[in-house]
Amino acid sequence: MAFKQISSPHAHASQNTAKVMQLVLWATIPGLIALTIHFGWGSLINLVLATVTAVIAEALIIKLRGRPVSFYLKDYSAVLTAVLLGLALPPLAPWWVVVVGTLFSIVIAKQLYGGLGYNPFNPAMVGYVVLLISFPIQMTTWVTPAALLPEGISHPGLIESVQIVFSGLNPADGVTGATPLDSFKYADGLLVDQIYAQNPLFSQAAFAGVGWEWVNIGFLIGGLVLLASRIFTWHGPVAMLAAMTLMSVIFYDGGSSDSPGSALMHLFSGATMMGAFFIMTDPVSSAVSNRGRLIYGALIGVLVYIIRAWGTYPDAIAFAVLLANFAAPFIDNYTLPRTYGYTDRRRATEKEEDS
Amino acid sequence: MRTWITPGGVHPPENKHQSLTMPIGTLPLPEKLLIPLSQHIGTPAVPCVEVGKKVLKGQKIAEASGPLSVPMHAPTSGTISAIEHRPIAHSSGMLAPCIEITSDGRDKWKKHEGFKDVENATPAALVKAIGDAGIAGMGGAGFPSAVKLSPGYQRPIHTLIINATECEPYITADDSAIRERAAEIIEGIGILSHILGNPSNIMIGIEDNKPEAIAALEPHVEDTGISVVSFPTKYPSGGEKQLIYILTGKEIPSGDLPADIGMVCVNIGTTYAVKRAIVDGEPLISRVTTMTGDACGINRNYETLIGTPVSHMLANSEFNKETCSRLVMGGPMMGFSLTSADVPIVKTTNCILAPSYDEIPDDEPAQPCIRCGMCAEACPVSLLPQQLFWYSQADDHERLEAHNLFDCIECGACSYVCPSNIPLVQHYRHSKGEIQKARAEKVRSDHARERFEFHQQRIEQAEKDKEAKRTARREAAEKAKAKAAASPEKSASTAGGGAADIIAAAQARAAAKKVSPEQQQAKFERSIAGAEMRLQMAEEKLADAGDGHSDEQKNILTAAVEGARQKLEQAKGRLAEHIKQHNGEQVD
Numbered sequence A: 001m002a003f004k005q006i007s008s009p010h011a012h013a014s015q016n017t018a019k020v021m022q023l024v025l026w027a028t029i030p031g032l033i034a035l036t037i038h039f040g041w042g043s044l045i046n047l048v049l050a051t052v053t054a055v056i057a058e059a060l061i062i063k064l065r066g067r068p069v070s071f072y073l074k075d076y077s078a079v080l081t082a083v084l085l086g087l088a089l090p091p092l093a094p095w096w097v098v099v100v101g102t103l104f105s106i107v108i109a110k111q112l113y114g115g116l117g118y119n120p121f122n123p124a125m126v127g128y129v130v131l132l133i134s135f136p137i138q139m140t141t142w143v144t145p146a147a148l149l150p151e152g153i154s155h156p157g158l159i160e161s162v163q164i165v166f167s168g169l170n171p172a173d174g175v176t177g178a179t180p181l182d183s184f185k186y187a188d189g190l191l192v193d194q195i196y197a198q199n200p201l202f203s204q205a206a207f208a209g210v211g212w213e214w215v216n217i218g219f220l221i222g223g224l225v226l227l228a229s230r231i232f233t234w235h236g237p238v239a240m241l242a243a244m245t246l247m248s249v250i251f252y253d254g255g256s257s258d259s260p261g262s263a264l265m266h267l268f269s270g271a272t273m274m275g276a277f278f279i280m281t282d283p284v285s286s287a288v289s290n291r292g293r294l295i296y297g298a299l300i301g302v303l304v305y306i307i308r309a310w311g312t313y314p315d316a317i318a319f320a321v322l323l324a325n326f327a328a329p330f331i332d333n334y335t336l337p338r339t340y341g342y343t344d345r346r347r348a349t350e351k352e353e354d355s
Numbered sequence B: 001m002r003t004w005i006t007p008g009g010v011h012p013p014e015n016k017h018q019s020l021t022m023p024i025g026t027l028p029l030p031e032k033l034l035i036p037l038s039q040h041i042g043t044p045a046v047p048c049v050e051v052g053k054k055v056l057k058g059q060k061i062a063e064a065s066g067p068l069s070v071p072m073h074a075p076t077s078g079t080i081s082a083i084e085h086r087p088i089a090h091s092s093g094m095l096a097p098c099i100e101i102t103s104d105g106r107d108k109w110k111k112h113e114g115f116k117d118v119e120n121a122t123p124a125a126l127v128k129a130i131g132d133a134g135i136a137g138m139g140g141a142g143f144p145s146a147v148k149l150s151p152g153y154q155r156p157i158h159t160l161i162i163n164a165t166e167c168e169p170y171i172t173a174d175d176s177a178i179r180e181r182a183a184e185i186i187e188g189i190g191i192l193s194h195i196l197g198n199p200s201n202i203m204i205g206i207e208d209n210k211p212e213a214i215a216a217l218e219p220h221v222e223d224t225g226i227s228v229v230s231f232p233t234k235y236p237s238g239g240e241k242q243l244i245y246i247l248t249g250k251e252i253p254s255g256d257l258p259a260d261i262g263m264v265c266v267n268i269g270t271t272y273a274v275k276r277a278i279v280d281g282e283p284l285i286s287r288v289t290t291m292t293g294d295a296c297g298i299n300r301n302y303e304t305l306i307g308t309p310v311s312h313m314l315a316n317s318e319f320n321k322e323t324c325s326r327l328v329m330g331g332p333m334m335g336f337s338l339t340s341a342d343v344p345i346v347k348t349t350n351c352i353l354a355p356s357y358d359e360i361p362d363d364e365p366a367q368p369c370i371r372c373g374m375c376a377e378a379c380p381v382s383l384l385p386q387q388l389f390w391y392s393q394a395d396d397h398e399r400l401e402a403h404n405l406f407d408c409i410e411c412g413a414c415s416y417v418c419p420s421n422i423p424l425v426q427h428y429r430h431s432k433g434e435i436q437k438a439r440a441e442k443v444r445s446d447h448a449r450e451r452f453e454f455h456q457q458r459i460e461q462a463e464k465d466k467e468a469k470r471t472a473r474r475e476a477a478e479k480a481k482a483k484a485a486a487s488p489e490k491s492a493s494t495a496g497g498g499a500a501d502i503i504a505a506a507q508a509r510a511a512a513k514k515v516s517p518e519q520q521q522a523k524f525e526r527s528i529a530g531a532e533m534r535l536q537m538a539e540e541k542l543a544d545a546g547d548g549h550s551d552e553q554k555n556i557l558t559a560a561v562e563g564a565r566q567k568l569e570q571a572k573g574r575l576a577e578h579i580k581q582h583n584g585e586q587v588d
């Protein structure tokens, strides 16, 4: 009687990588719904366009690398990158913006570094930053929230949206406008209270910015689901949000005309919650240990705030995450956990003493 | 009682109920039993019987071969039918020396009796009896119990921990033994306590998924000072280090033994064997082994004779080869797969698992590591399994050691949770082996270098010696000449050759005598060669011990290497001393 030789352990939990990725994909739905309600069909079109591009690009590259295509496509990692990028891009952005960004994410930032698990930078954010630098106009044109559209104008319907995206048709006047972070940044000489009173983005908002607050709540809900499913630990997101809160409290400046804005605005504007739960939690490019992820998260929080407050870009998740990706190996070096039986943590580069 | 919580851990389905529906049973006597000479950590036993000899049940058939070894006994009466290499249950699937006994069907015991007055027996006598009974840790590692129970006077033991955790899924050998044999187990613990000088703290650590076993123990521990401590079920709480932390909140410093912090931890199955050995005079020739898994119609525990072929057990348990996905000795987390069912049950075999494909399907192909960190969350010793995996693939030994690879207990919790199905433990075992090989290689090359340098030095020394000899001879000759010149009449009175010849002759005699130091030197050199060989052997053994062996064993082997190295140093020292003296004599 011959039996197979298989190394231990023989039992295995039912989790697998594809399931993890799928769960993350499902968890973007509340955010996507909020985006669609408040900003129209654009995000959904982005998402589909990016996904198709990503899957084709990934399949081609895997084929070029001589690997089994279906085995690698089945891990859903390309789809996830595409979906995150699609959600981050401005709704109704021209199709080629989405395609170029996705190609950059998948081909350069992911596959050229060796594919899933080997990319030092978050692929979606690499794509995003490349677009932001190359096509600043398209990348900073946001759709006006539904509630603030001028009388008699509504968001384009699905068909019309597709036409806008593919044929360069211009949306009706007033459909695009500034984001809360934009308006706040360029509202020079006004006290915080004045901005809140004058700008409908704030005056008609519940607490942080019309539409945006709901988008952020959507991503927060999805993120909490992932946290509860132990897809990631709390360390990164909590550290990031805490650091942002702390920074905005310290530098609030009493609401003066130089104030970079309140903590609530920073937490619930722009891509904050998406960044905290869907972007910086990308495990591949982040720090490794829980303690490392605390530092990594805090670093992102601080960087986001610094760039938002004093940099030239109104939002900063992508830059902050990429900068922190650079720092991750360094953070890892000093944040190994303390192993059982040791009095202290070690450094990753420590050498055994010659005995 | 307060317990502590270890980091990490996993909760695989327990699957213990299947084998607990029936009491411990016995199998029909197998026709042939195969007793491997090495079922424990340490040197293999040496046969003390020849082929053809008739033996009685319990009769010694192999002697312990040193302090870290245990003897083997005949599990039944019969005839020694072979002493040769056979396949045994080892992860490498290797052949090992075994004694085969063909049973005579009578199962007739040799005369045996235990200690009449255990209370007044000396610990030394009891330890010796435990050693003679061939008892080695029955929880898995197989460390000779007599050695564990002699921690030495410099390390007083204040805490005795009995490991009844049995945290691996499926296995119920300890559970069922406790249910049925609690009184004898407690008696065994009493003996251990006596041997260790009555430690102030005696605890039986048991997971809370064994309420029946806990209830069975409780009436017997009353007024004994032994406490039964239960704690939440989590794999791997049964690792010695984990259990000690759970019960005491203390960690054994990396590289140390529990005895170094005043603790001894013994498996509960071993305590039963100790009772049988001391009170009844029975050597260790059988143990409780769980037969479980859906590929067997009968799931239960058997009191199994050591040496029983696994195939015999399967044949009596309605085994169906078609549905069996793999055959595992041990549990699903740390057990190793058997390629053949012909191998025997040994002293450490607590379980034979024959799962169906539904229970344990074939492994899925590994996907890339997504660095999700689930493995790190599961690791009970707070390692970063994903980093170990990364550096293991890169063969970066330095980083692996900085990430404490050697503190990995190979529990498999990381692989268990890994969503990418990466066989992490397999990578770690491989890297551990590689690093140990490299270490041994380094030691060897260091020695070779030293040896070479030493050799060079000796050649130079020999040159110097010769030169010195020549100088001495010349000087002596000149002196003689001068003397001869000073007293010509004396010189004339001696035979024609002159004084120089006489002195030369004397020197020749002296030189002849000097052969003896040279012989001496050769002797020293031989002893160096011997010491070197022993060192090399010890290192090899240490390198071989890479896989799946306890730290305890590695410490002992490391100590052996250290000892051999010291002996070598001493031998070299003696030679150097000798050469210096020898040289000194010549120059003087």
Ligand code: SF4
Pocket: B368, B369, B370, B371, B372, B373, B374, B375, B376, B385, B386, B389, B414, B417, B418, B419, B420, B421, B422, B424
């Ligand atoms: S659990 Fe597996 S995939 Fe996740 S980090 Fe660990 S090794 Fe990588």
Ligand code: SF4
Pocket: B378, B379, B380, B381, B382, B383, B384, B385, B407, B408, B409, B410, B411, B412, B413, B414, B415, B424, B425
């Ligand atoms: S096998 Fe090693 S690395 Fe993996 S969980 Fe167990 S101790 Fe940690």
